[in-house]
Amino acid sequence: MDAGEVQLTMRKLWVTLCAATCAMMVAAAPASAFKVVVDAGHGGRDPGAVSAGGLQEKYVNLDIAQRLRTELQKRGYEVAMTRDTDVYLSLAERVEFTNEQNADIFVSVHANSHPSTSAKGSMVLYYDAAYPQSDYPSSAEMTTWSDVSKMLARQTLDGVVAKAGTENDGLVPSAVYVVRMGTIPSVLVETAFLSNRSDAALLADAAVRQAMAEGIAAGIAEYAALPFPDIMNHWAKESIMRLKEKGIVNGINHYFYPDRPLTRAQFAAILDRTFHFEEPAADPNGSCQKLANADKGSAKPASGVTVTSNVYGGSGNCSPVPASFRDLPVTYWAYETLMKAAKLRYMDGYADGTIRPDQPITRAEAAALLDRIVGSKLPQTTKSFADVPADMWASKAIGRLYAAGIIGGVSDTQFAPSRSITRAEISAMMDRYVNGSQKP
Ligand SMILES: [Zn+2]
Incomplete structure (x- = not known):
């Protein structure tokens, strides 16, 4: 058996195994369930x-968090709780737990306190890169989020105020650890003030805690509905x-x-979905000449983007296509x-037998690959861009796509050819x- 046959046999085996189990896996665990980490503070x-009456925040937080879990699960979301009992967790432990969950958002539930007993209402804390605090740097991810x-903070605050009727104290850019150090969009909800007499009465009321949980869940649902x-x-x-x-x-x-950055595999997938490529004939090397010659092809189809095999640009590379790539x-x-x-x-492997699927693709490479096809x-x-000299390998591709209004x-004066394309x-x-050529 040569390497190609081994590859083919492995593939058949995989397909057979997959036929038996993949449908079941897909049905049992839809990858698309929106997942929320709910964190009961303290x-x-x-x-x-x-509170003045002795109500402890840790119990209030856990009760609202558990009610929130129920409300989110009713909506079909997946929920992971940092704690479900009266246990101590450090802030770092909460973030570490969250990072392991592969979740979509993190929501921490707290109740507030202030030396002035007149302070009352709800607020939501989040990390805002526009207000960096040098003593409290964020994780790289939280800056981008x-x-x-x-x-998310806006939706959550609107939800809780609307449902629980608390005063709206607004959004608060904050450097608190749990919204600053994670890897996913994160907020901390301060439901109401235990230091305020009327707010504390609200927090002591199970019906209000339920309304707060429903409000937070409604806000999360608004957010989760965004494409x-x-x-x-x-x-x-x-x-x-x-x-x-x-x-x-x-x-x-x-x-x-x-x-x-976009990877080579992601770009190949985008091109394949755009052009609906057909599987090539059994002997792709035999058709190499035709592919190479197709560069002299005729007019672009007036509508639609389906391209059939006789109009691929091809790379003009007529060396045999490997039966497999080692990566x-x-x-x-x-x-x-x-x-x-x-x-x-339209995408070649490398001389070392790789095709480097996860390698980011540069702006010049992306232009060249699309140009091979169209x-x-x-x-x-x-x-001419100042950084794309006429003798550069991708200059013709970039020029054509630019003239057609496809790439800018x-x-x-600058194209940034060697930067990764996003x-x-x-x-x-x-x-x-x-969707039609518009000048970039
Ligand atoms: Zn707290």
Whole structure:
């Protein structure tokens, strides 16, 4: 058996195994359940705030947190509790627990206290990168989630005030540990003031605690209903949403991560979903000449984006396509797409036998790959960016895509060819191609 046959046998085995178990796995655990970490503040030897009447915050927090869990589960969300009993947990332990959950959001439940007994009402704390505190630096992730955490804070506060009728004390940019050090959008809800007589009476009332839990849950539901909370204020939002509608781009669970670099596998998948490539003929090497010659192809289809095998641009590389790549196991999520991309020669492997699926793709590479597929149908014009000299390997591709209004520079004179392209930038590029050329 040669390497190709082994690969094929392994693949058949996987397909057989998968047929038996994957359907069951998919049915049993939908990957799309929105997951919330609910954190009841304080506990054990740490009572938190205490009202004049002796009501301890740790009990109030746990009761509201448990009610919140019930409300969230009713909505079909998955919930993980940092504590479900009267135990002490350090702040670091709460964050560590949360980081292990692969959850979508973190919500900490507290009750407030203030030396002035007249202070009352609800507020929600979140980490805001616009108000950094040098003595309390945030995790790198929380800086990027700043706007998203604020959106979650807004929804949560509106929910609790509307349901529980407490005074609205607003959103509070804060450096408290649990909203500053995690890896997912995080908020801390201060439900009401135990130091205030009327607020303490509210917190002592089970019906009000239930209303608070329902309000927080309603706010979370508003947030969870957003298609991708992390693109709501993003410049590429419209492009991303149009491509999502067409099934061309996906999020990663409930977020889109617009400013993360796009990987080679992700780009191959986007191209495959855009062009609906057919599996190539059994002998892809035999059709190499045709693929290479297709660069002289005719007009772009007037509508639709389905391209059939006789119009691929191809790389012009006619060396045999490997039967496998040593860094592409058959179980890799984009295995078939990448093998097809290699056979169709719009994405080549490397001389060392790899195809590097998780390697970020640069702006020049992304332009070159799209150009292999559509370039022959574009006006053959050039555009000189100061950082794309005419003899640069990707300059023709960049020029054609620029002239067609599919890709833009990072400024009038700069293209940044060797910078990783972001998921937002690729969405804008593909949107301009799919939904009509607009000048970038
Ligand atoms: Zn507290």
